[in-house]
Amino acid sequence: MKLTLRVWRQQNADSPGAMATYQVDDVSQDMSFLEMLDVLNEELILKGEEPVAFDHDCREGICGACSLVINGDAHGPERTTTCQLHMRSFQDGDTIDIEPWRAAAFPVIKDLVVDRSAFDRVIQAGGYITAPTGSAPEAHATPVPKADADYAFEHAECIGCGACVAACPNGAAMLFTSAKVNHLNVLPQGSPERETRVLDMVSQMDAEGFGGCTLTGECATACPKGIPLFSITAMNKEWLRASRKVKR
């Protein structure tokens, strides 16, 4: 396959960026999207140009590092992470636009690399269960109904990649935040901090500059792990319940 790539190049956070055009020949359809970029980068280095910077690590769809907007879609045309997208999803002769996540709360570091530390701070605000090492009771002391355990797991699958934010026209982080709130709040272990968790995480989310949610559903469509849209309404319920219960 021969492809034309239009790639966002930006030297650093302070400089303006622009799209640059590259030709890549000799692309196999068995390559992953990132392996195709590896081919481009090897050529750029040998030509004495700077390779395109992009975040990636595990390349098996679980670490959440990779983060490209491909032809306008977060993680591209398939419902998966960029690293698990393969070139068989494209045609010979295609022109492909590659951009970084675009959101106010995710400033660009270089080229396609963005700063997602806002997500870490949302978790730090309450996305945990307070259980210092050594304090745990026997694991079978508290049975958890299978349905609840499965519900928790379904939300705990979030990989924190940020595709939900990149896909959202408002740059909202509701799906990310709700995934963690629902994972922990449904479990008996998470119940003592149920109210403060949702209130604090939502406050932090707002403070980070993520946009407001208008339930367009783009987030759940882009999510490579299939976190469901009802996650957001479930969190809204939790928030309302907590707001009534807790006098802040």
Place this chain on the structure above:
Amino acid sequence: MPSYSEYTEYAEYTVGEPIKDERAPAGPVNERWDTRRFEAKLVNPANRRKHTIIVVGTGLAGGAAGATLAEQGYHVVQFCYQDSPRRAHSIAAQGGINAAKNYRNDGDSIHRLFYDTVKGGDFRARESNVHRLAQISVEIIDQCVAQGVPFAREYGGLLDTRSFGGVQVSRTFYARGQTGQQLLLGAYQALSRQIAAGNVEMHARTEMLDLIMVDGRARGIVARDLVTGEISTYFADAVVLASGGYGNVFYLSTNAMNSNATAIWRAHRRGAYFANPCFTQIHPTCIPRSGDHQSKLTLMSESLRNDGRIWVPKAKGDTRPAAEIPEEERDYYLERIYPSFGNLVPRDIASRAAKNVCDEGRGVGPGGQGVYLDFADAIARMGRKAVEEKYGNLFDMYERITAENPYEVPMRIYPAIHYTMGGLWVDYDLQTTVPGLFAIGEANFSDHGANRLGASALMQGLADGYFVLPSTINDYLARNPHKDEVDASHPAAVEAVRETEDRLTRLLAVDGDRTPDSFHREIGELVWEFCGMARTDEGLRKALDRLPQIREEFWRRIKVPGTGEEFNQSLEKANRIVDYLELAELMCLDALHRAESCGGHFREESQTPDGEAAREDEEFSYAAAWEFTDTGAAPVLHKEQLTFEYVHPTQRSYA
């Protein structure tokens, strides 16, 4: 140089004084951990905040250690090269975590887990350490459940377990095929709580590039901010390395692309002995490579072997699609050779058997480098829904990568480098030979001997991080109060920074004609061929001849664009390759010197008549701890003799 050092006839190394673990107490093995904890000195809770501990890495071991030390009141300064501590490669572990809970009432016990692990490691691990690991395993599950880790549960609300390669009891706890992710998020969340509380100072996108030694003790690190390129120094009372294994020396592995050996290798150069580097694990169930563009390999959880059946055609060069090969023309070779363990034999045995049938010309798929893992029987027996429930995400992942549907055609698998049992030598306290420098998780060599059993990496990482290190490091801190504050102006720090800057400057200055990846691939192919699944005296010598040549060429032809004062991924890669080059040499030397087969280290010269690994206990019942001398110079071998009081070494048999 030790006084009685001698040059061996074939390779350049010298033999130094034996080394011994001085920390494990004597007495019955099941009391040693209690005894050690009691004998260890404590640090007064009010004084802990005055102590700073550096933790490098945020995987299961590092994340758990950082969180726990901070909970105890220490001031923790923690580092990861990723953009967030949540992305450490522990996240990719799929199958599960072992614990001797005996919830199944199937004869499991702490002693059995201990026994299985020592035997699975082919009698090259320390009994004291392994027994402690088995003891702690039960506490780990309690801890993780309390954190909200959503383990698989049964309808009654209790935890589900499954069995895993190399054992006959069901002791593996799991969270679908994402157990590592869920355990890591548990540790990450505990760490996040401590970051928010101000007890952990977290530096993401920051890579350790050297260790700072003052008066013979580890007192700090040199690290590079990967965004700005700034090189800084950080100081502490103790340094903990939780930076993972060195599997990426093979280039193609199941490790994350940026997992690297620089932290442990730099520590090795500063005096920490490196133990058993040739003990590397090849995982039998990975997706075969599809071409030369391949950047990494993807593992399919070993749990698939519980229900999938492995086979190849009986005839050589049979290129018919799997469905057209009738049952009687299939060779379910693991079930045939190992009737009692069948498809559940340990990883090294399953891997080598796959290599053997492929070498015979019976491999399947492109290049004949693959064997079938077939779920047709499982689907017929359990129904598609049950298979989907158990393995759904793995099947999806397989289909995404290969464009083949494993519900309809058998998966193709092939072995790949997955884990490294070797690592920095540590004593029972997990302290390296450098005072004040600790190594935990995959970064150390301690618990798996020559082969790791499935679902034991998560167990060891969390045991080290949550329970072992936070107890043992107290003893070091209490006994070694530092009177002098050290800062960036200390000559040792100035020197370490200068060396780091020189190395990076040199990499940028070569301006040659080869990319970092091209060198990395070359090293990887070389060690895979000569120090991979099967090793020979001749092959290892070839690799040892070739590696210094590659190193020389590297420094002549490497091309790193850009500058050091910016985000520069090529520079990061090139700098890691400098260390892979040296590590690969030590790995091959270790493999050459160990003229026996054991676990993941298979020397073709040393096998039983039926092709199994033949250990030479008389000569090699020791851990090989290597002392660095200089780049390209002969290292010094220190032997730690292993004694087995409880699990008597036998020829492993899984037939």
